[in-house]
Amino acid sequence: ETGVTQSPTHLIKTRGQQVTLRCSSQSGHNTVSWYQQALGQGPQFIFQYYREEENGRGNFPPRFSGLQFPNYSSELNVNALELDDSALYLCASKLAGGRRGEQYFGPGTRLTVT
Amino acid sequence: DQQVKQNSPSLSVQEGRISILNCDYTNSMFDYFLWYKKYPAEGPTFLISISSIKDKNEDGRFTVFLNKSAKHLSLHIVPSQPGDSAVYFCAASAYTGGGNKLTFGTGTQLKVEL
Numbered sequence: 001e002t003g004v005t006q007s008p009t010h011l012i013k014t015r016g017q018q019v020t021l022r023c024s025s026q027s028g029h030n031t032v033s034w035y036q037q038a039l040g041q042g043p044q045f046i047f048q049y050y051r052e053e054e055n056g057r058g059n060f061p062p063r064f065s066g067l068q069f070p071n072y073s074s075e076l077n078v079n080a081l082e083l084d085d086s087a088l089y090l091c092a093s094k095l096a097g098g099r100r101g102e103q104y105f106g107p108g109t110r111l112t113v114t
Numbered sequence: 115d116q117q118v119k120q121n122s123p124s125l126s127v128q129e130g131r132i133s134i135l136n137c138d139y140t141n142s143m144f145d146y147f148l149w150y151k152k153y154p155a156e157g158p159t160f161l162i163s164i165s166s167i168k169d170k171n172e173d174g175r176f177t178v179f180l181n182k183s184a185k186h187l188s189l190h191i192v193p194s195q196p197g198d199s200a201v202y203f204c205a206a207s208a209y210t211g212g213g214n215k216l217t218f219g220t221g222t223q224l225k226v227e228l
Contacts, residue, residue, distance in 0.1 A: 004157065033215070042118070042203050042218030043158070056215050090157055101148045101207045101216060105157025 004029075004093055004106035012112045013081050021076040021109045023091030031094040032074045033103060034066060038087045049074060078111075086113045117141045118206050120219035127226050133191040135222050137204030140185065144206040148216065149178060149189045152201045161202075162189070194226045 003026040013019050025032060031050045035043035045058035049068035063079040072093070078085055088110050092103035119138045127133045135149075145166040150158035164171040164178045164187070171178050177190045191198055204219040 035218075040220065042120075042205075042220045043216075045215045045217065048215060058215070092157070099160075099163065101146055101163055101205070102160045103216070105150075105159065107155060107157050 004091060004104050006089075006091055006106035006109050008109060009107070010110045010112075012114060015081055015083060015113055017081050018077065018079045019081060019111065021078075021089050021091075021111070022073065023075070023093075023106055024073045025091070025093030025104065025106075026095075027072060028096055029072055029093035029104065030096045032068055033092045033094075034074075034076045035090040035092065036060075036085075036087045037090060037108070043090055046076070081113045083113050086111060116220075117144075118204055118217050118219040120204055120222050122222050123220070124223040124225070127194045127224065129196060129226055129228050130193045133189075133194045133198065133224055133226070135189040135191075135202050135204075135224065137187045137189075137219055138185055139187075139206050141206070141208065141217070142185075143208040144217070145209055146207040147178070147180060147187050148205045148207070149176075150203045150205060150218075152203065152221070158203055191224075194224075196226050196228060199224055199226045 005024045007022045033048040034046040037043045046060050048056040052068045065077045068074040088108040090108045092105045148163040149161040151161045152158040162176045180187045201221045201223050203221045205216040
């Protein structure tokens with residue numbers, strides 16, 4: 001139990017629609033990252049937020065966006081969904097002053113785009 | 115471009131024996147390496163890490179070895195236990211100031227048999 005929760009667990013959307021995924025982490029975890037894990041692949045970094053500002057981004061287009069809130073919750077928004085967006089989306093938080101690279105992952109949201 | 119590679123998708127080991135999981139990387143900027151373990155329906159959990167200034171780090175039954183010249187690291191589990199059966203991800207980090215971006219391999223499914 002990492003204390004990081006994600007909602008919803010599963011989601012089915014249609015191509016072209018928009019989706020919002022949510023994550024709630026623990027007190028003191030001031031950094032949150034989002035990852036996309038396609039079937040048979042490792043998690044791929046989407047972006048990271050620190051103190052409510054984006055401070056790192058992977059190779060994902062601008063239709064992937066996020067928000068981080070003062071209450072240690074965050075959102076991942078994806079616009080204009082494509083079939084290839086079908087994946088497990090993981091959120092991971094990092095404790096302020098914690099060991100480098102040690103992130104606490106939620107169980108993920110399984111997104112299916114049809 | 116797969117910067118972190120785990121070439122063995124699966125590994126089967128008998129209980130009590132040693133499990134050796136391997137990982138190769140290509141990016142010379144990586145200076146910190148981690149192993150994460152993932153059970154079904156759960157997010158990855160941090161297992162052990164190593165800085166590039168070291169060649170070995172040990173934590174109980176788990177030891178990570180780093181060979182910088184070969185750009186290779188390995189995770190040794192001794193003795194292996196049935197509860198170790200999981201997917202193991204190798205991950206790497208390059209310090210960029212944004213600090214926490216992890217690049218993951220595709221994972222190795224370890225099965226420890228009785």
